[in-house]
């Protein structure tokens with residue numbers, strides 16, 4: 001095969017419980033990841049050397065060099081295989097950049113899956129998960145998709161049982177927030193208020209709501225310890241979250257480190273209605289609907305160049 005295209009979803013965090021700051025600069029988490037139907041696409045084409053091009057939504061904010069997480073993933077995979085493979089990656093972005101929806105991690109996961117096939121490595125998921133954890137805390141979940149609890153930095157995953165489909169509305173903000181800055185602001189706020197930081201625990205009622213497919217119960221259990229920090233850094237998010245509550249969302253929260261805000265609806269029709277109300281309220285750059293959980297990286301196209309391989 002000369003080229004492989006993989007479609008990969010964004011995530012929203014249903015619960016993000018942030019424990020104390022560790023000596024290595026990370027925080028122990030309970031991170032309930034949920035993959036939603038907003039997708040990037042990554043096409044990997046056999047080539048000598050490594051290159052990347054980014055197209056689509058906010059492409060100008062994504063590096064087209066060795067800093068790109070997808071290229072770093074391809075390099076890590078080649079290193080793992082002990083060979084100097086080459087690849088050209090084309091990333092078509094729809095996931096908001098630096099939006100707290102793990103777009104970079106998604107592209108890295110897609111690159112691992114695409115290059116694993118392109119180079120005929122046939123590595124099992126466990127090997128890819130190990131490489132993923134070195135690339136970033138969110139990359140292992142991006143390989144898995146669905147709904148899962150992440151512990152440690154968020155890289156140790158246990159899949160969660162979910163019934164049915166949940167319907168979401170996302171409010172996309174102008175500009176992003178840096179993940180490291182939001183964690184640092186969370187630490188600063190905790191120190192300023194003298195808050196005792198508890199060891200993070202998964203919410204039992206949240207897991208029950210997921211298992212029962214109960215959107216109303218889930219809406220009441222959504223929780224994000226990074227939300228106060230994100231709102232402190234981007235004050236306008238308070239109004240966006242209020243608007244969701246005022247217009248009948250079953251639950252509202254900042255997605256991960258933000259600034260995207262997520263609103264849970266009771267049905268597809270309710271999500272469409274809520275999205276229209278939020279557009280009318282003018283509280284975000286763009287309002288979109290999506291559903292979850294959805295599967296992780298999926299190969300959507302394989303192509304062979306004529307006269308080769």
Ligand SMILES: C[C@@](CO)(OP(=O)(O)O)[C@H](O)COP(=O)(O)OP(=O)(O)OC[C@H]1O[C@@H](n2ccc(N)nc2=O)[C@H](O)[C@@H]1O
Pocket residue numbers: 013016025026027028029031099100101102103105135136137138139152153154179180183255256257258
């Ligand atoms: C907050 C979350 C929620 O899922 O994602 P986003 O909402 O930004 O997408 C994650 O914890 C982000 O994961 P990811 O974006 O992969 O972070 P990494 O590259 O591993 O780390 C970036 C920086 O975030 C901080 N960090 C990350 C993970 C963690 N458990 N504790 C931390 O303190 C550290 O300052 C680290 O240097």
Ligand SMILES: Nc1ncnc2c1ncn2[C@@H]1O[C@H](COP(=O)(O)OP(=O)(O)O)[C@@H](O)[C@H]1O
Pocket residue numbers: 061062063067068069070091096097098099100101102103104105107108176177179257258
């Ligand atoms: N393939 C990529 N897609 C998006 N951002 C990337 C990528 N590679 C590197 N980055 C950088 O990573 C940062 C975080 O981006 P992203 O993963 O979209 O957000 P978040 O960490 O908030 O979920 C951005 O500032 C961007 O410049």
